[in-house]
Amino acid sequence: MTALPVATKAQTSYQKLLQTSSSTGLLSLIKSCTTKSHLLQIHAHTLRTSLVLDPTISFQFLSVVVALSPLTSITYSRQFFDQIEKPTAFHYNKMIRAYSKSDSPAEGFYLYRDLRRRGLCADAMASSFVIKSCIRVSSLVGGIQVHARILRDGHRSDSLLLTTLMDLYSNCRKYDEACQVFDEMPKRDTVAWNVLISCCLHNNRTRDALGLFDIMQSEIHRCEPDDVTCLLVLQACASLNALEFGERVHKYIEDHGYGGASNLCNSLVSMYSRCGSLDKAYGVFKGMRDKNVVSWSAMISGLAVNGYGREAIEAFEEMQKMGVLPDDQTFTGVLCACSHCGLVDEGMMFFDLMSKEFGVVPNVHHYGCMVDLLGRAGQLDPAYQLITSMDIKPDPTIWRTLLGACRIHGNDSLAERVVGHLIELKAQEAGDYVLLMNIYSSAGNWEKLTEVRKFMKEKAIQTTPGCSTIELKGVAHEFVVDDVSHLRKDEIYKMLDEINSQLKIAGYVADVTSELHNLGAEDKGHALSHHSEKLAIAFGVLSTPPGTPIRVAKNLRICVDCHNFAMALSGVYNREVIIRDRTRFHHFREGHCSCNGYW
DNA sequence: CTAGGGTTAG
Numbered sequence: 001m002t003a004l005p006v007a008t009k010a011q012t013s014y015q016k017l018l019q020t021s022s023s024t025g026l027l028s029l030i031k032s033c034t035t036k037s038h039l040l041q042i043h044a045h046t047l048r049t050s051l052v053l054d055p056t057i058s059f060q061f062l063s064v065v066v067a068l069s070p071l072t073s074i075t076y077s078r079q080f081f082d083q084i085e086k087p088t089a090f091h092y093n094k095m096i097r098a099y100s101k102s103d104s105p106a107e108g109f110y111l112y113r114d115l116r117r118r119g120l121c122a123d124a125m126a127s128s129f130v131i132k133s134c135i136r137v138s139s140l141v142g143g144i145q146v147h148a149r150i151l152r153d154g155h156r157s158d159s160l161l162l163t164t165l166m167d168l169y170s171n172c173r174k175y176d177e178a179c180q181v182f183d184e185m186p187k188r189d190t191v192a193w194n195v196l197i198s199c200c201l202h203n204n205r206t207r208d209a210l211g212l213f214d215i216m217q218s219e220i221h222r223c224e225p226d227d228v229t230c231l232l233v234l235q236a237c238a239s240l241n242a243l244e245f246g247e248r249v250h251k252y253i254e255d256h257g258y259g260g261a262s263n264l265c266n267s268l269v270s271m272y273s274r275c276g277s278l279d280k281a282y283g284v285f286k287g288m289r290d291k292n293v294v295s296w297s298a299m300i301s302g303l304a305v306n307g308y309g310r311e312a313i314e315a316f317e318e319m320q321k322m323g324v325l326p327d328d329q330t331f332t333g334v335l336c337a338c339s340h341c342g343l344v345d346e347g348m349m350f351f352d353l354m355s356k357e358f359g360v361v362p363n364v365h366h367y368g369c370m371v372d373l374l375g376r377a378g379q380l381d382p383a384y385q386l387i388t389s390m391d392i393k394p395d396p397t398i399w400r401t402l403l404g405a406c407r408i409h410g411n412d413s414l415a416e417r418v419v420g421h422l423i424e425l426k427a428q429e430a431g432d433y434v435l436l437m438n439i440y441s442s443a444g445n446w447e448k449l450t451e452v453r454k455f456m457k458e459k460a461i462q463t464t465p466g467c468s469t470i471e472l473k474g475v476a477h478e479f480v481v482d483d484v485s486h487l488r489k490d491e492i493y494k495m496l497d498e499i500n501s502q503l504k505i506a507g508y509v510a511d512v513t514s515e516l517h518n519l520g521a522e523d524k525g526h527a528l529s530h531h532s533e534k535l536a537i538a539f540g541v542l543s544t545p546p547g548t549p550i551r552v553a554k555n556l557r558i559c560v561d562c563h564n565f566a567m568a569l570s571g572v573y574n575r576e577v578i579i580r581d582r583t584r585f586h587h588f589r590e591g592h593c594s595c596n597g598y599w
Numbered sequence: 600c601t602a603g604g605g606t607t608a609g
Contacts, residue, residue, distance in 0.1 A: 055600075055601080056600055056601060059600085059601050059602090060601075063601085063602070088600095088601090090600090090601055090602075090603095091601095093602075093603065094601095094602070094603080097602085097603065097604090123603095124604075125602085125603050125604055126603095127604095128603090128604045128605075129603085129604075131604095131605095132604085132605095158604090159605085160604050160605050161604070161605080162605090163604090163605040163606075164604070164605050164606095165605095166605085166606095167605070167606070189605095190606085191605055191606050192605080192606085193606090194605090194606040194607080195605070195606050196606095197606085198606060198607085226606095226607095227607080228606050228607045229606085229607095230607095231606090231607055231608065232606080232607075234608090235608090261608090262608080263607070263608040263609095264608075265608085266608045266609060267607095267608050267609085268608095269608095269609080270608075270609055273609095292608095292609095293609080294608055294609045295608090295609075296609085297609045298608080298609040299609090300609090301609065302609095327609095329609055330609085332609090333609080
């Protein structure tokens with residue numbers, strides 16, 4: 001351990017003050033200490049006069065040291081702590097709390113163990129701080145140990161403590177354990193429900209998160225959602241494309257007087273955008289009095305993903321006129337706008353501007369947009385160069401973006417290299433091989449295609465089933481390829497047949513060459529005609545009045561044929577069709593798509 | 600004798 005810093009000037013006026021003050025005077029001097037220099041002088045003084053032995057004084061001083069730790073360091077606080085001869089539980093709690101918020105949260109855990117070994121009483125607070133530490137270092141093992149202690153200590157009905165514990169399990173991806181803690185809680189307040197919803201959101205239970213919004217309000221629980229609940233549920237709506245549910249939450253927000261909260265408005269803007277309802281997003285955005293960088297970024301990204309690249313760039317300029325400084329996420333939106341609309345030169349310009357004029361260091365998302373931009377424009381080699389020249393480690397997503405571009409431009413040799421990189425990262429997924437097979441298939445390279453297929457079979461690599469959802473009256477309906485599980489399946493298939501024949505008259509021809517989702521299918525044409533998005537669309541046509549927009553969310557990329565299908569349908573049936581796939585939105589209107597073939 | 604806990608915008 002390094003030597004403690006001490007005051008350099010031997011006799012300052014402050015030290016005189018210290019020496020002449022009574023013990024109550026000293027306490028108030030300590031409490032009012034706000035500068036590092038005074039802190040060091042008090043420290044020296046307490047050491048010289050053995051005042052560290054006095055628990056009240058040492059506690060007060062520890063409080064100040066911890067409070068001023070941004071000026072000194074957590075290590076300094078610890079050094080002082082170690083000088084206290086007989087630290088009490090109070091001292092420990094103070095120090096453990098400090099650690100839980102510091103850059104070395106794990107130390108809090110060791111100190112907690114130390115506290116117990118000394119036989120001091122660990123109260124609920126101490127345990128609470130330690131769990132915080134465990135969350136920070138995502139130590140499930142540590143958390144479980146503390147959990148056991150909590151039960152032994154008889155703190156099993158402390159809601160606040162148990163809520164923290166739920167958050168721990170949630171952060172460690174232990175959904176069931178978090179639920180169990182929730183179930184065993186004697187009393188659950190709104191925050192407990194919020195943590196449960198947050199847990200669903202972060203553990204692939206997004207649909208359950210929506211359900212909880214209603215369950216918590218039901219007769220049995222009678223728990224009022226608050227602003228945080230709304231924030232969480234809006235995120236769930238956005239990721240599920242649940243527009244109607246989102247509108248309900250919007251109404252709830254208005255009815256409960258949260259309408260003016262900027263964080264909620266920003267969330268609404270994002271939710272509406274991500275549900276493909278740009279006009280509603282803009283409505284909320286326009287009504288906001290204080291638009292901050294988050295609001296603008298949400299609007300810019302919203303415009304971008306919905307295919308309004310030029311408008312997104314205009315919004316970016318407008319934002320600067322209003323004196324709001326863009327940050328990293330603003331640029332993610334702007335670059336995304338460029339990549340979705342094929343604005344290669346603009347994209348390069350913004351990428352350059354970003355760091356030079358706004359000091360925003362490009363992150364993996366920015367690079368990802370640039371790779372997408374270059375890749376889609378056919379500049380595959382520069383895109384590859386860009387990835388290899390990054391000063392950050394390429395993540396699987398960025399390689400996958402390039403792989404997508406390889407598919408568009410049918411570059412099989414680069415695609416193979418990219419898959420090689422994914423394998424190197426041990427991140428290759430079924431979808432990557434499917435993409436590779438798509439490339440071989442459209443190039444007519446049947447040998448390689450069979451090779452990959454065989455490889456996948458041998459390794460038993462499971463493909464992610466394509467799944468499309470459509471929300472109707474607040475309920476999400478799910479479809480997979482050739483789905484026969486829906487109650488109205490007969491009507492749906494009849495409708496799909498009718499749509500197909502109508503579209504054929506209008507000149508739509510099924511494209512069976514470029515896609516093969518169903519690996520085992522002998523009859524590709526057949527599998528194609530019952531893709532999940534087509535079933536969802538047919539269901540939409542069937543169950544909504546003419547003219548109603550049809551909104552579908554798909555977990556994978558939409559295939560070329562389904563894209564053509566939706567495009568034709570939007571004209572023939574005069575329906576707006578909005579499909580959100582894994583990478584972007586497709587707005588189909590009057591026989592056209594917002595992506596203008598650039599996709 | 601002293602202080603102190605949970606969820607949370609793009």
